[in-house]
Amino acid sequence: MKLYGYFRSSAAYRVRIALNLKELDYQQSAINLLKGEQNSEDYKKINPQGLVPTLTTDKGILIQSLAIIEWLEETFPERSIIPGDSWKKAQLRSLAYQVSCDIHPVNNLRVLKYLQQELAVSDDAKTQWYKHWIHTGFTALEAQLDDQPFCCSEQPSIADICLVPQVFNALRFKVEMTDFPKIHEIYKHCNMQPAFIDAAPENQPDAV
Amino acid sequence: MKLYGYFRSSAAYRVRIALNLKELDYQQSAINLLKGEQNSEDYKKINPQGLVPTLTTDKGILIQSLAIIEWLEETFPERSIIPGDSWKKAQLRSLAYQVSCDIHPVNNLRVLKYLQQELAVSDDAKTQWYKHWIHTGFTALEAQLDDQPFCCSEQPSIADICLVPQVFNALRFKVEMTDFPKIHEIYKHCNMQPAFIDAAPENQPDAV
Numbered sequence: 101m102k103l104y105g106y107f108r109s110s111a112a113y114r115v116r117i118a119l120n121l122k123e124l125d126y127q128q129s130a131i132n133l134l135k136g137e138q139n140s141e142d143y144k145k146i147n148p149q150g151l152v153p154t155l156t157t158d159k160g161i162l163i164q165s166l167a168i169i170e171w172l173e174e175t176f177p178e179r180s181i182i183p184g185d186s187w188k189k190a191q192l193r194s195l196a197y198q199v200s201c202d203i204h205p206v207n208n209l210r211v212l213k214y215l216q217q218e219l220a221v222s223d224d225a226k227t228q229w230y231k232h233w234i235h236t237g238f239t240a241l242e243a244q245l246d247d248q249p250f251c252c253s254e255q256p257s258i259a260d261i262c263l264v265p266q267v268f269n270a271l272r273f274k275v276e277m278t279d280f281p282k283i284h285e286i287y288k289h290c291n292m293q294p295a296f297i298d299a300a301p302e303n304q305p306d307a308v
Numbered sequence: 309m310k311l312y313g314y315f316r317s318s319a320a321y322r323v324r325i326a327l328n329l330k331e332l333d334y335q336q337s338a339i340n341l342l343k344g345e346q347n348s349e350d351y352k353k354i355n356p357q358g359l360v361p362t363l364t365t366d367k368g369i370l371i372q373s374l375a376i377i378e379w380l381e382e383t384f385p386e387r388s389i390i391p392g393d394s395w396k397k398a399q400l401r402s403l404a405y406q407v408s409c410d411i412h413p414v415n416n417l418r419v420l421k422y423l424q425q426e427l428a429v430s431d432d433a434k435t436q437w438y439k440h441w442i443h444t445g446f447t448a449l450e451a452q453l454d455d456q457p458f459c460c461s462e463q464p465s466i467a468d469i470c471l472v473p474q475v476f477n478a479l480r481f482k483v484e485m486t487d488f489p490k491i492h493e494i495y496k497h498c499n500m501q502p503a504f505i506d507a508a509p510e511n512q513p514d515a516v
Binding site for chain 2: 148149150151159160162163164166167168170171174175186187189190191193194197198200201202204205206211214215218219221225228229232237240243244
């Protein structure tokens with residue numbers, strides 16, 4: 101399998117964690133989002149959205165990080181990343197979607213770019229926008245977490261796979277984590293696991 | 309089961325379609341988003357995000373439309389809404405996430421409100437923002453659709469469940485659908501099915 105990604109992309113980061121948790125081998129191909137490589141004719145042939153990640157497999161091409169993660173879980177069920185009975189799975193997916201549908205999409209690169217370039221929003225207002233959505237999302241998440249080492253679980257799952265890249269991103273934007281002690285603990289705990297360490301942006305071949 | 313929703317919420321609309329496709333009985337409770345009922349103390353006890361939908365079941369409370377849809381599929385596997393083998397399921401989920409992670413989140417009520425109230429964006433610029441993300445997302449989707457009556461499928465799936473409410477919303481914002489003939493055909497075809505008709509905003513008890 102080959103993963104097209106970018107070291108700092110949260111969505112690519114999720115898939116790297118999932119592949120590592122499942123101990124699957126994969127190659128990486130870097131798509132530099134800052135240089136606009138995601139919009140090249142060649143890349144858009146494999147990813148019509150012009151986004152990362154893309155996973156190429158012996159079945160074909162798959163885009164969208166959560167679709168890749170669900171497919172990995174169905175295809176390689178060992179070392180489950182959506183563990184438990186169907187109700188537990190639902191709770192873990194719910195936490196994952198709270199990050200991937202309600203926090204990440206409003207704060208990703210292309211949206212922040214639009215704010216600056218099309219709406220001429222100031223740097224301060226852009227940072228406030230970023231922090232507003234993180235604060236809204238993390239406050240709700242924090243209220244749903246218990247005291248287990250991972251998100252509502254003894255083992256890492258799709259919820260941690262989505263949460264860790266989002267916290268990494270929030271820390272880059274200097275979000276203060278003191279209001280979110282449970283999230284912060286889980287983040288630190290995840291980052292002691294090899295699967296998360298090996299997936300971290302700074303450990304990718306294209307890291308700057 | 310009881311569904312807390314709002315007639316015009318795309319996310320609640322998705323769950324109504326899913327419940328109808330599975331021919332499951334459910335009650336509805338209206339949360340008026342324009343009146344801010346989603347932020348009441350009482351509602352936040354069942355949905356800490358202060359968003360709709362919420363589904364209450366004999367197992368407990370579940371939030372996040374996609375988590376509800378996946379749980380319905382696992383719990384009531386008949387009349388599958390994620391049909392096919394694992395590769396087909398992955399493709400259908402990918403289309404669903406392109407709507408639910410990349411289009412809907414940047415265009416929903418709370419984001420448009422923030423643009424107007426916090427960033428003092430003009431009505432014109434807000435409409436342009438809305439249309440930009442619809443156009444970006446629909447252009448990519450259109451390129452991935454084939455000529456089947458539903459999204460890449462002979463039967464309705466999670467992809468149509470996400471797409472139809474988004475098209476409904478786009479039409480409210482007067483998006484011109486001529487650039488997206490396949491999406492438009494699928495939308496019209498879905499809206500001839502009872503499950504979609506009964507889930508439509510105008511057919512809900514709280515419709516204005």
